[in-house]
Amino acid sequence: MDAAEFRRRGKEMVDFVADYLENIEHRRVYPDVEPGYLRSMIPSEAPLEPESYEDVLKDVDRVIMPGITHWQSPHFHAYFPSASSYPALLADMLCGGLGCIGFTWAASPACTELETVMLDWLGKMLQLPEDFLAGTKGQGGGVIQGTASEATLMALLAARCKAVKCVHESDPQRSEADIISKLIAYTSEEAHSSVERAGLIGGVGIRMVATDEHFSVRAETLEKMVAEDKAAGFIPFFFCATLGTTPSCAFDKITELGPLCNAENIWMHIDAAYAGSSFICPEFRPLLDGVEFADSFNFNPHKWLLVNFDCSAMWVKKRTDLIGAFKLDPVYLKYDNQESGLVTDYRHWGIPLGRRFRSLKLWFVFRMYGQSGLQAYIRKHVELAKVFETMVKKDKRFEICAEVVLGLVCFRLKGSDELNEALLKEMTHLGRIHLVPCKLRGRFVLRFAVCGRTTELRHVQEAWTHITELSSELLLKHHS
Ligand code: PLP
Numbered sequence: 001m002d003a004a005e006f007r008r009r010g011k012e013m014v015d016f017v018a019d020y021l022e023n024i025e026h027r028r029v030y031p032d033v034e035p036g037y038l039r040s041m042i043p044s045e046a047p048l049e050p051e052s053y054e055d056v057l058k059d060v061d062r063v064i065m066p067g068i069t070h071w072q073s074p075h076f077h078a079y080f081p082s083a084s085s086y087p088a089l090l091a092d093m094l095c096g097g098l099g100c101i102g103f104t105w106a107a108s109p110a111c112t113e114l115e116t117v118m119l120d121w122l123g124k125m126l127q128l129p130e131d132f133l134a135g136t137k138g139q140g141g142g143v144i145q146g147t148a149s150e151a152t153l154m155a156l157l158a159a160r161c162k163a164v165k166c167v168h169e170s171d172p173q174r175s176e177a178d179i180i181s182k183l184i185a186y187t188s189e190e191a192h193s194s195v196e197r198a199g200l201i202g203g204v205g206i207r208m209v210a211t212d213e214h215f216s217v218r219a220e221t222l223e224k225m226v227a228e229d230k231a232a233g234f235i236p237f238f239f240c241a242t243l244g245t246t247p248s249c250a251f252d253k254i255t256e257l258g259p260l261c262n263a264e265n266i267w268m269h270i271d272a273a274y275a276g277s278s279f280i281c282p283e284f285r286p287l288l289d290g291v292e293f294a295d296s297f298n299f300n301p302h303k304w305l306l307v308n309f310d311c312s313a314m315w316v317k318k319r320t321d322l323i324g325a326f327k328l329d330p331v332y333l334k335y336d337n338q339e340s341g342l343v344t345d346y347r348h349w350g351i352p353l354g355r356r357f358r359s360l361k362l363w364f365v366f367r368m369y370g371q372s373g374l375q376a377y378i379r380k381h382v383e384l385a386k387v388f389e390t391m392v393k394k395d396k397r398f399e400i401c402a403e404v405v406l407g408l409v410c411f412r413l414k415g416s417d418e419l420n421e422a423l424l425k426e427m428t429h430l431g432r433i434h435l436v437p438c439k440l441r442g443r444f445v446l447r448f449a450v451c452g453r454t455t456e457l458r459h460v461q462e463a464w465t466h467i468t469e470l471s472s473e474l475l476l477k478h479h480s
Pocket residue numbers: 079080146147148149150192194242244245246271272273274300312
């Protein structure tokens with residue numbers, strides 16, 4: 001393919017994507033394929049000779065599209081949203097075209113510098129304390145990680161490094177291995193599994209903290225666990241708070257947990273993967289109160305801020321905690337201005353060396369929506385969730401299972417888990433709307449998340465009609 005053909009095919013691809021997104025609601029949201037469906041549809045080896053672009057595209061339709069779960073469909077209500085917008089798609093196209101890899105400032109100065117400034121812009125939109133911003137003189141700063149899971153892992157590893165150093169200073173005889181074997185991290189029993197996984201990867205013990213009746217971790221509970229662990233010779237060093245838990249969008253009480261962590265020299269990381277985007281709205285910003293006590297904070301613009309995957313924003317108060325933990329300087333990565341104090345080398349801030357020019361997506365989206373456009377988008381989703389909640393509450397056969405704060409509604413048919421499982425199974429089988437379940441206090445609960453950029457009131461109403469019709473049939477069967 002030469003440049004002339006690329007121009008032609010590129011324009012066709014833009015049309016293909018625009019057509020797909022414009023007509024997405026007419027597709028079955030959840031694919032009707034069985035595991036292993038794809039292998040038999042394509043050859044068992046890569047072609048020896050080149051094939052035509054037409055043939056490749058034909059196979060996109062034949063092989064790929066039947067196996068797509070349509071995350072951007074207005075009928076998609078599973079998990080949490082995966083953001084998408086036209087400005088972000090265009091920025092991603094530019095990113096691919098530039099093809100630069102910004103691991104050091106010199107490897108692509110614009111890639112590095114735009115990232116630092118965009119994270120400052122975004123930090124200001126959230127009214128993060130000044131400490132988290134890089135500015136021109138600050139000690140903090142932001143970085144784009146691929147996912148919230150990586151951000152949590154990086155925070156845990158930086159905290160581990162800091163704790164080891166700290167204990168070693170007061171007890172130089174103690175080996176690093178011995179110290180690490182005594183380190184204990186904490187997170188909510190409602191936290192995302194990525195936090196437990198960070199503990200496994202980081203090779204430290206992790207304990208789950210019980211939550212109160214609102215599914216929130218309270219300081220009193222954590223305080224007791226920390227005291228117990230210290231008395232048993234362990235070293236509490238890390239707490240991952242969640243703002244907007246995956247099952248029910250619950251909020252840990254960071255205004256009381258923060259001071260405890262600070263007093264106990266425990267690194268507090270905040271995972272606000274989904275809910276974080278809402279903090280750009282003044283009315284939701286109080287949910288972030290207490291962030292001033294945190295050492296690091298993370299949320300995913302790729303969930304709810306119209307920036308396509310992947311773009312997970314992470315800030316630290318003291319960037320040297322993160323950078324200092326994993327710094328290596330091979331000669332092939334050195335360059336002239338490295339020690340000027342004016343440059344950032346993002347390779348020190350995360351696991352990979354290579355990194356894409358992801359801040360372009362933020363820049364395009366911020367400028368083309370404006371803060372007001374982004375706020376309006378968040379508010380619309382929250383309002384739609386409230387509409388859904390009201391409809392559930394009006395139907396006495398159902399119950400709401402957790403407070404609806406943002407765009408997620410947890411609900412269930414009053415009755416057995418089996419009944420609710422059967423309802424979800426039928427919904428998934430029909431593929432008209434897509435939801436996933438969660439467990440709350442051991443009970444099987446359905447999660448209705450407002451996800452799509454194009455989800456309107458009518459989609460929410462249609463979804464509810466579909467759910468109630470299926471429920472009526474099911475209850476009839478159940479009672480007959
Ligand atoms: N944390 C929370 C609270 C989440 O809800 C999720 C995903 O939904 C994650 C972490 C994982 O996000 P990621 O895929 O960016 O690692």
